[in-house]
Amino acid sequence: MGTKEKLLALLEENRGTYFSGEAIAEALGVSRTAVWKAVNGLRSDGYCISAVQNKGYALPEEADVLTALGVQENLAPAWAGLRLQVAPTVTSTNAVVRQQAAAGAEEGYTLLANCQTAGRGRLGRNFFSPAGTGLYLSLLLRPRTGEQVAGLTTMAAVAACEAIEAVSGEAAGIKWVNDIFVRGRKACGILTEASFSLENGLPDYAVLGVGINVYPPAGGFPPELAEIAGFVFPEPQTGGKNRLAAAFLNRFMDSYAQPGDYAQRYRSRSLAIGKPVQVLFPSGPKPAVALDVDEDCHLVVQYPDGTVQRLSSGEISVRLAERK
Numbered sequence: 001m002g003t004k005e006k007l008l009a010l011l012e013e014n015r016g017t018y019f020s021g022e023a024i025a026e027a028l029g030v031s032r033t034a035v036w037k038a039v040n041g042l043r044s045d046g047y048c049i050s051a052v053q054n055k056g057y058a059l060p061e062e063a064d065v066l067t068a069l070g071v072q073e074n075l076a077p078a079w080a081g082l083r084l085q086v087a088p089t090v091t092s093t094n095a096v097v098r099q100q101a102a103a104g105a106e107e108g109y110t111l112l113a114n115c116q117t118a119g120r121g122r123l124g125r126n127f128f129s130p131a132g133t134g135l136y137l138s139l140l141l142r143p144r145t146g147e148q149v150a151g152l153t154t155m156a157a158v159a160a161c162e163a164i165e166a167v168s169g170e171a172a173g174i175k176w177v178n179d180i181f182v183r184g185r186k187a188c189g190i191l192t193e194a195s196f197s198l199e200n201g202l203p204d205y206a207v208l209g210v211g212i213n214v215y216p217p218a219g220g221f222p223p224e225l226a227e228i229a230g231f232v233f234p235e236p237q238t239g240g241k242n243r244l245a246a247a248f249l250n251r252f253m254d255s256y257a258q259p260g261d262y263a264q265r266y267r268s269r270s271l272a273i274g275k276p277v278q279v280l281f282p283s284g285p286k287p288a289v290a291l292d293v294d295e296d297c298h299l300v301v302q303y304p305d306g307t308v309q310r311l312s313s314g315e316i317s318v319r320l321a322e323r324k
Helices: 003-013 021-028 032-044 068-072 093-102 146-168 240-257 262-268
Strands: 050-052 056-058 084-087 110-113 134-141 172-175 179-182 185-196 203-213 276-281 284-293 299-302 308-311 317-320
Touching: 003 021, 003 032, 003 068, 021 032, 021 056, 068 084, 068 240, 093 110, 093 134, 093 185, 093 203, 134 240, 146 172, 146 179, 146 185, 146 203, 146 240, 146 262, 172 185, 203 240, 262 284
Parallel strands: 084 110
Antiparallel strands: 050 056, 110 134, 134 203, 172 179, 179 185, 185 203, 276 284, 276 317, 284 299, 299 308
16 A cells, blocks of 8 residues: 555544644655655545645545545445455456456455546447546456346446435436436446456456446536536535445346346336337348337337337447437
């Protein structure tokens, strides 16, 4: 653990209490210069570190700081053993967890970050991941059944909706297959990646990545996202990121351990059913109407000529013809 991480832990455990630079240096066994650099580093990572002359540094009690301890405190007893790691900044949580998986890390290893410099979404797109306002996590899984494999992304979509609703009170819906909308705008994306075994057709491991726009970013979203992207909370909430991360992990792990009625829960939150959609083929978009989501969470669509098709997320994408 570096000086930044040690300083963050000290301030997190003593929210609202000011420590002088000298006291911090003595507690951490570092120089005053190292403390100053660590404070500036945490601020650059999006952490709100308060400084008052003749008093020192503190984390305000109302600050929303993502920490392993804060998430752990909100996990259900069944999942308290998940190995959590929080990093201020990473390139991509999925990329780092894939490296850990290849090195033999156990199922349940979860990396959470305050910022990504190379976040990725579906179909090779970039995922906007600014410091301080989002929650980015990746969970290492080693599925043992085909049912677990088939349901990873859709179980995660349901868990994300339920977590957002439980923590914020806002309704959340799913634009097939895995974009989560809050107040009519995309607030969460999910990316699942896997390395498959040639022997049994099951993954050696799967990495489930979830990115949530918890707050609106300073200065707003980039122009290309301004009309699309949304967020969960309009204003900072004490412990909001920690509670949201734990709520997601609790709900996803429950479904992953015992896959059950998640398909019905997914269907009930669909934003596509009954709506006109554009089915995006390599040859171009094709208009259709979304009729239903089946038990395998395939989207059932009907084209103008009456043809009905069940769409797999691995084949094509869908664009809502009108945003809800």
